Amino acid sequence: MKGKKVEDSYSPLGAIGQFDMYEIFKSYITSKGNGYHILQATQQIYSMFGFKFDDAKREIRGIVRAGSYGSRTDIVNIKTGKIDFKRLEENAEVLNHYVRFYVPAALNEGVVLLHNQKNIGVKTLIYELLREEFSRVTGRVLQMNPLSYEKAFQEWKKAVAKEIKLIRFSGMNTIEDQIKKLGHDEAEHVYIIKASRKNNLGTLVDYLTPGTEQSATVEILAPLCAEVKTVVEMHGRKRTFRLGGNQNSQVCEIDVDEKKVTITAGNPDMKEFDSWCKILLNEFLSTMYPGMGIKV
Incomplete structure:
Protein backbone atom coordinates (compact mmCIF):
# COMPACT_ATOMS: atom_id res chain seq x y z
CA MET A 1 0.00 0.00 0.00
CA LYS A 2 1.23 3.46 -0.79
CA GLY A 3 -0.37 6.89 -0.58
CA LYS A 4 0.71 9.31 -3.26
CA LYS A 5 -0.19 12.62 -4.80
CA VAL A 6 0.35 12.24 -8.54
CA GLU A 7 3.11 14.87 -8.76
CA ASP A 8 4.69 14.05 -5.38
CA SER A 9 6.96 11.37 -3.98
CA TYR A 10 5.44 8.79 -1.66
CA SER A 11 4.45 10.16 1.73
CA PRO A 12 4.81 8.49 5.13
CA LEU A 13 1.52 6.74 5.75
CA GLY A 14 0.97 8.56 9.03
CA ALA A 15 1.47 11.98 7.47
CA ILE A 16 -0.15 12.11 4.05
CA GLY A 17 -0.62 15.85 4.15
CA GLN A 18 -2.77 16.33 7.24
CA GLY A 33 -20.69 -1.92 10.74
CA ASN A 34 -21.31 -5.68 10.46
CA GLY A 35 -24.20 -5.49 7.99
CA TYR A 36 -24.14 -6.34 4.30
CA HIS A 37 -23.66 -3.75 1.56
CA ILE A 38 -24.60 -4.14 -2.11
CA LEU A 39 -22.49 -3.03 -5.07
CA GLN A 40 -24.99 -2.97 -7.92
CA ALA A 41 -22.42 -2.13 -10.60
CA THR A 42 -20.51 -5.38 -10.00
CA GLN A 43 -23.40 -7.40 -8.51
CA GLN A 44 -21.48 -8.05 -5.30
CA ILE A 45 -22.43 -8.15 -1.65
CA TYR A 46 -20.00 -7.69 1.23
CA SER A 47 -19.71 -7.02 4.95
CA MET A 48 -16.87 -6.08 7.29
CA PHE A 49 -17.15 -8.54 10.15
CA GLY A 50 -15.41 -8.68 13.53
CA PHE A 51 -12.68 -6.15 12.76
CA LYS A 52 -10.14 -5.35 15.47
CA PHE A 53 -7.93 -2.28 15.57
CA ASP A 54 -4.58 -2.13 17.35
CA ASP A 55 -3.71 1.56 17.47
CA ALA A 56 -0.31 0.97 19.09
CA LYS A 57 0.85 -1.51 16.42
CA ARG A 58 -1.25 0.16 13.70
CA GLU A 59 -2.78 -3.16 12.66
CA ILE A 60 -6.29 -3.84 11.34
CA ARG A 61 -7.60 -7.43 11.27
CA GLY A 62 -10.96 -8.90 10.42
CA ILE A 63 -13.17 -10.86 8.04
CA VAL A 64 -14.57 -9.60 4.75
CA ARG A 65 -17.65 -11.62 3.85
CA ALA A 66 -18.17 -11.31 0.12
CA GLY A 67 -20.08 -12.93 -2.72
CA SER A 68 -21.74 -12.35 -6.07
CA TYR A 69 -25.39 -12.43 -7.09
CA GLY A 70 -27.36 -12.10 -10.31
CA SER A 71 -27.26 -15.65 -11.71
CA ARG A 72 -29.84 -18.41 -11.36
CA THR A 73 -28.12 -21.75 -10.74
CA ASP A 74 -28.86 -25.22 -9.39
CA ILE A 75 -27.26 -26.35 -6.12
CA VAL A 76 -26.59 -30.06 -6.60
CA ASN A 77 -25.92 -32.56 -3.82
CA ILE A 78 -22.74 -34.38 -4.84
CA LYS A 79 -23.77 -37.52 -2.93
CA THR A 80 -27.20 -37.94 -4.51
CA GLY A 81 -26.68 -36.10 -7.81
CA LYS A 82 -29.99 -34.35 -7.21
CA ILE A 83 -30.80 -30.67 -6.92
CA ASP A 84 -31.06 -29.64 -3.26
CA PHE A 85 -32.32 -26.16 -4.10
CA LYS A 86 -32.22 -23.50 -6.77
CA ARG A 87 -30.15 -20.39 -6.28
CA LEU A 88 -32.06 -17.37 -7.53
CA GLU A 89 -30.74 -14.10 -8.92
CA GLU A 90 -31.05 -12.45 -5.51
CA ASN A 91 -29.05 -15.20 -3.74
CA ALA A 92 -25.30 -14.84 -3.16
CA GLU A 93 -22.79 -17.45 -2.05
CA VAL A 94 -20.80 -15.61 0.62
CA LEU A 95 -17.23 -16.64 1.48
CA ASN A 96 -15.20 -15.52 4.48
CA HIS A 97 -11.89 -13.81 3.67
CA TYR A 98 -9.45 -12.94 6.45
CA VAL A 99 -7.63 -9.63 5.89
CA ARG A 100 -4.82 -8.03 7.85
CA PHE A 101 -3.36 -4.53 7.38
CA TYR A 102 -0.14 -3.14 8.78
CA VAL A 103 0.01 0.64 8.27
CA PRO A 104 3.26 2.06 9.74
CA ALA A 105 3.28 5.78 10.49
CA ALA A 106 6.87 6.59 9.54
CA LEU A 107 7.22 4.45 6.40
CA ASN A 108 5.75 5.14 2.97
CA GLU A 109 4.38 1.63 2.40
CA LEU A 114 -5.48 -11.21 1.83
CA HIS A 115 -7.05 -14.65 2.14
CA ASN A 116 -8.29 -16.50 -0.95
CA GLN A 117 -11.09 -19.04 -0.68
CA LYS A 118 -11.55 -21.53 -3.53
CA ASN A 119 -9.13 -19.40 -5.55
CA ILE A 120 -11.51 -16.48 -5.09
CA GLY A 121 -10.03 -13.35 -3.53
CA VAL A 122 -11.13 -9.91 -2.40
CA LYS A 123 -8.13 -7.82 -3.47
CA THR A 124 -10.05 -5.90 -6.15
CA PHE A 134 -8.84 7.48 0.36
CA SER A 135 -9.23 9.71 -2.69
CA ARG A 136 -12.38 11.31 -1.25
CA VAL A 137 -10.66 12.19 2.02
CA THR A 138 -7.17 13.12 0.86
CA GLY A 139 -7.49 13.93 -2.84
CA ARG A 140 -4.57 11.57 -3.45
CA VAL A 141 -4.00 8.21 -5.11
CA LEU A 142 -3.88 4.91 -3.21
CA GLN A 143 -1.72 2.13 -4.63
CA MET A 144 -2.04 -1.51 -3.61
CA ASN A 145 0.48 -3.58 -5.54
CA PRO A 146 1.19 -7.31 -5.15
CA LEU A 147 4.47 -8.25 -3.51
CA SER A 148 6.75 -10.37 -5.65
CA TYR A 149 8.60 -13.43 -4.39
CA GLU A 150 11.84 -11.55 -4.98
CA LYS A 151 10.93 -8.76 -2.60
CA ALA A 152 8.87 -10.65 -0.08
CA PHE A 153 10.82 -13.79 0.72
CA GLN A 154 14.56 -13.31 0.60
CA GLU A 155 15.01 -15.69 3.53
CA TRP A 156 13.12 -18.51 1.76
CA LYS A 157 15.04 -18.31 -1.52
CA LYS A 158 17.56 -20.92 -0.37
CA ALA A 159 14.95 -23.16 1.27
CA VAL A 160 15.16 -26.76 0.02
CA ALA A 161 12.25 -28.03 -2.08
CA LYS A 162 10.82 -31.23 -0.62
CA GLU A 163 7.87 -31.79 -2.95
CA ILE A 164 6.31 -30.57 -6.17
CA LYS A 165 2.52 -30.86 -6.26
CA LEU A 166 0.62 -30.94 -9.54
CA ILE A 167 -3.05 -30.16 -8.96
CA ARG A 168 -5.53 -31.77 -11.38
CA PHE A 169 -2.68 -32.97 -13.57
CA SER A 170 -3.04 -34.58 -17.02
CA GLY A 171 -0.66 -35.44 -19.85
CA MET A 172 1.90 -37.52 -18.01
CA ASN A 173 3.28 -39.53 -20.93
CA THR A 174 4.78 -36.63 -22.85
CA ILE A 175 6.86 -35.29 -19.98
CA GLU A 176 7.60 -38.35 -17.88
CA ASP A 177 11.33 -38.23 -18.60
CA GLN A 178 11.50 -34.57 -17.62
CA ILE A 179 9.77 -35.28 -14.29
CA LYS A 180 12.08 -38.20 -13.52
CA LYS A 181 15.04 -35.84 -13.59
CA LEU A 182 13.69 -34.21 -10.45
CA GLY A 183 12.82 -37.31 -8.44
CA HIS A 184 10.30 -40.08 -8.01
CA ASP A 185 6.58 -39.61 -7.71
CA GLU A 186 3.51 -40.74 -5.84
CA ALA A 187 0.03 -40.84 -7.34
CA GLU A 188 -2.70 -39.36 -5.15
CA HIS A 189 -5.64 -37.06 -5.79
CA VAL A 190 -2.84 -34.72 -6.82
CA TYR A 191 0.37 -35.82 -8.51
CA ILE A 192 3.28 -35.41 -6.10
CA ILE A 193 6.96 -35.39 -7.03
CA LYS A 194 9.25 -36.13 -4.10
CA ALA A 195 13.01 -35.94 -3.95
CA SER A 196 14.83 -39.26 -4.12
CA ARG A 197 17.79 -40.10 -1.92
CA LYS A 198 20.18 -39.54 -4.82
CA ASN A 199 18.58 -36.38 -6.19
CA ASN A 200 17.16 -33.24 -4.67
CA LEU A 201 14.56 -30.88 -6.04
CA GLY A 202 16.69 -27.77 -5.73
CA THR A 203 15.82 -24.62 -3.81
CA LEU A 204 12.96 -22.16 -4.16
CA VAL A 205 15.13 -19.70 -6.07
CA ASP A 206 15.84 -22.41 -8.69
CA TYR A 207 12.14 -22.42 -9.60
CA LEU A 208 12.07 -18.64 -9.92
CA THR A 209 15.22 -18.28 -12.03
CA PRO A 210 14.80 -18.56 -15.83
CA GLY A 211 17.13 -21.06 -17.47
CA THR A 212 17.36 -23.53 -14.58
CA GLU A 213 16.22 -27.13 -14.94
CA GLN A 214 13.58 -26.55 -12.27
CA SER A 215 12.19 -23.45 -13.99
CA ALA A 216 12.09 -25.26 -17.35
CA THR A 217 10.21 -28.17 -15.82
CA VAL A 218 7.61 -25.90 -14.23
CA GLU A 219 7.18 -24.14 -17.58
CA ILE A 220 6.31 -27.49 -19.14
CA LEU A 221 4.08 -28.65 -16.28
CA ALA A 222 2.06 -25.48 -15.71
CA PRO A 223 -0.20 -25.74 -18.81
CA LEU A 224 -1.01 -29.37 -17.98
CA THR A 230 6.33 -26.48 -4.22
CA VAL A 231 6.77 -27.39 -0.56
CA VAL A 232 10.02 -25.97 0.81
CA GLU A 233 11.64 -26.45 4.20
CA MET A 234 14.13 -24.40 6.18
CA HIS A 235 15.18 -24.79 9.82
CA GLY A 236 12.27 -27.15 10.44
CA ARG A 237 9.70 -24.71 9.00
CA LYS A 238 7.71 -25.44 5.85
CA ARG A 239 5.92 -23.23 3.35
CA THR A 240 3.93 -24.12 0.25
CA PHE A 241 4.27 -21.69 -2.65
CA ARG A 242 2.46 -21.58 -5.97
CA LEU A 243 4.61 -21.56 -9.10
CA GLY A 244 4.13 -20.99 -12.80
CA GLY A 245 3.04 -18.07 -14.93
CA ASN A 246 5.17 -15.11 -15.85
CA GLN A 247 7.99 -15.03 -13.31
CA ASN A 248 8.39 -11.28 -13.74
CA SER A 249 4.84 -10.75 -12.49
CA GLN A 250 4.71 -13.69 -10.09
CA VAL A 251 3.02 -12.76 -6.85
CA CYS A 252 3.55 -14.39 -3.51
CA GLU A 253 0.77 -16.88 -2.78
CA ILE A 254 1.21 -19.15 0.21
CA ASP A 255 -0.93 -22.17 1.01
CA VAL A 256 -2.21 -22.51 4.55
CA ASP A 257 -0.04 -24.78 6.70
CA GLU A 258 -2.60 -27.32 7.89
CA LYS A 259 -0.23 -28.46 10.63
CA LYS A 260 -0.58 -24.99 12.12
CA VAL A 261 -4.17 -24.16 11.16
CA THR A 262 -7.16 -26.49 11.50
CA ILE A 263 -9.35 -26.60 8.39
CA THR A 264 -12.99 -27.58 8.91
CA ALA A 265 -15.36 -27.89 5.94
CA GLY A 266 -12.94 -25.83 3.87
CA ASN A 267 -12.70 -22.99 6.39
CA PRO A 268 -9.69 -22.26 8.62
CA ASP A 269 -9.98 -21.90 12.37
CA MET A 270 -9.79 -18.11 12.48
CA LYS A 271 -7.99 -17.89 15.83
CA GLU A 272 -5.25 -20.24 14.61
CA PHE A 273 -5.23 -18.55 11.20
CA ASP A 274 -4.79 -15.15 12.82
CA SER A 275 -1.77 -16.40 14.80
CA TRP A 276 -0.23 -18.00 11.70
CA CYS A 277 -0.73 -14.81 9.66
CA LYS A 278 1.12 -12.84 12.34
CA ILE A 279 4.14 -15.09 11.69
CA LEU A 280 3.82 -14.52 7.93
CA LEU A 281 3.53 -10.76 8.37
CA ASN A 282 6.69 -10.64 10.45
CA GLU A 283 8.50 -12.66 7.77
CA PHE A 284 7.46 -10.08 5.20
CA LEU A 285 8.55 -7.21 7.41
CA SER A 286 11.95 -8.70 8.20
CA THR A 287 12.78 -9.08 4.51
CA MET A 288 11.23 -5.80 3.37
CA TYR A 289 12.97 -3.78 6.08
CA PRO A 290 16.14 -5.69 6.97
CA GLY A 291 17.99 -4.54 10.06
CA MET A 292 15.24 -2.17 11.18
CA GLY A 293 13.75 -4.53 13.77
CA ILE A 294 10.18 -3.90 12.59
CA LYS A 295 7.70 -6.51 13.80
CA VAL A 296 4.15 -6.78 15.13
Missing part, protein backbone atom coordinates in the same frame (compact mmCIF):
# COMPACT_ATOMS: atom_id res chain seq x y z
CA PHE A 19 -4.13 12.78 7.10
CA ASP A 20 -3.18 9.38 8.55
CA MET A 21 -3.89 6.36 6.34
CA TYR A 22 -4.44 4.11 9.37
CA GLU A 23 -7.11 6.43 10.76
CA ILE A 24 -8.80 6.74 7.35
CA PHE A 25 -9.02 2.96 7.02
CA LYS A 26 -10.14 2.53 10.63
CA SER A 27 -12.87 5.14 10.33
CA TYR A 28 -14.13 3.75 7.02
CA ILE A 29 -14.26 0.11 8.14
CA THR A 30 -15.91 1.07 11.43
CA SER A 31 -18.56 3.06 9.57
CA LYS A 32 -19.57 -0.05 7.62
CA GLY A 110 2.53 -0.97 4.43
CA VAL A 111 1.50 -4.60 4.03
CA VAL A 112 -1.88 -6.24 3.44
CA LEU A 113 -2.45 -9.98 3.79
CA LEU A 125 -13.05 -5.37 -3.87
CA ILE A 126 -10.94 -4.13 -0.94
CA TYR A 127 -8.77 -1.95 -3.13
CA GLU A 128 -11.68 -0.26 -4.92
CA LEU A 129 -13.50 0.48 -1.65
CA LEU A 130 -10.41 1.90 0.06
CA ARG A 131 -9.16 3.69 -3.05
CA GLU A 132 -12.43 5.59 -3.42
CA GLU A 133 -12.52 6.55 0.27
CA CYS A 225 -2.54 -28.83 -14.56
CA ALA A 226 -4.59 -26.34 -12.60
CA GLU A 227 -1.74 -25.40 -10.25
CA VAL A 228 1.91 -26.18 -9.60
CA LYS A 229 3.07 -25.89 -6.00
